[in-house]
Amino acid sequence: MQKPSKLAQIPRIRFAGFTENWERRKFGKLAVRESNCDISSIDMPCVEYEDVIANEGQLNKDISLKEMQKKGIIFDGSQVLFGKLRPYLHNWLNPDFKGVAVGDWWVLRPIELDKNFLYRLIQTQQFDDIANQSAGSKMPRADWNLIAETEFIVPSLIEEQNKIGELFANLDNLITLHQRKVEKLQKIKKSCLQNLFPQNNQSTPKIRFKNFSDEWENKFLWEISSNIYQPQTIQETDFTKFGYDVYGANGIIGKYHSYNHELAQIAIACRGNSCGIVNLTKNKVWITGNAMVINVDSIKNINKIFLYFLLYQTDFSYLITGSGQPQITGNIKNHQCNLPKNLKEQEKIGAFFSKLDKLISLHQRKVEKLKNIKKALLNKMFI
Secondary structure (H helix, E strand, C coil): CCCCCCCCCCCCCCCCCCCCCCEEEEHHHHEEECCCEEECCCCCCEECHHHEECCCCEECCCHHHCCCCCEEEEECCCCEEEECECHHHCCEECCCCCEEECCCEEEEEECCCCHHHHHHHCCCHHHHHHHCCCCCCCCCECCHHHHHCCEEEECCCHHHHHHHHHHHHHHHHHHHHHHHHHHHHHHHHHHHHHHHCCCCCCCCCCCCCCCCCCCCEEEEHHHHCCEEECCCCCCHHHCECCCEEEEECCEEEEEECCCCECCCCEEEECECCCCCCEEECCCCEEECCCEEEEECCCCCCCCHHHHHHHHHCCCCHHHEECCCCCEECHHHHHCEEEECCCHHHHHHHHHHHHHHHHHHHHHHHHHHHHHHHHHHHHHHCCC
């Protein structure tokens, strides 16, 4: 990897009040690897690869509840953890507690360097490029000798390091906040799907909107949609960067210069490992033969949005045949649906879940936007 020019001694973006040139230091002079080991305990839980969300540096569970004791490298909250095995997976953690790192971790203690700054330094493109210059194809590991001898340019003042570390800590906290909102809303959606639709052959759901009390009715899917079919497929080589969305078994899979459906449609994946997944397409799209269209545009007393969420929470596994290439055939037409006779009740349920999905998407977009901001700042606030 090409080293930064000797003239590049300051980053493109920095905090006001700092004018000093940054200094070159080998990574082995910025951090030292801890090596003392101990057995995990209630007071020192163990951290393993499987406990950390890759690319996010967040624990995915309460590790203090682990019952099995394991041996690992001790950390006391003043170090950062970097996953040296398959470094392209981006396993890293900035713990504020005592524990033991089990497996292929480097426990890095900063040397005259702000801990939060070090934690972001190991997330930079320069560090990533060096860490991935490793031997082996199946189980590559970062080479400490190579990284330790690599020069990085860092602020000479600890105050500037602190400022940078604090900025990214706040940014990570904001990302986590929105991610948790997404997770909470997804749990709410799951619960509402179970309670606003009848379960276990019941004739009515557990929860209903006010002023609706009639029993729901059973109908075959062919009664709801007289037009259930698999569209013409197109080859992936026909995809372009611009044009109309193409829906396959996994939702949007590319773009095409034309479209075969002008109105939004309900599409159920009918081939491959995604069999049974339900999508609601946009207007003017191309739907491939890997999805089956449930067209209700010409049917009265059926709300399309309601039907989408009804089918979305349906388990179609009983219709899937084949193991090498799973598929759903035309027998989906005989699937029985339980739905309200009153169109207004359908509209209420469909509108409720639409608003919930929009709220989930809003926070998901915020997460992606903040991640992009973080990526840009890592490139511009580090040299």
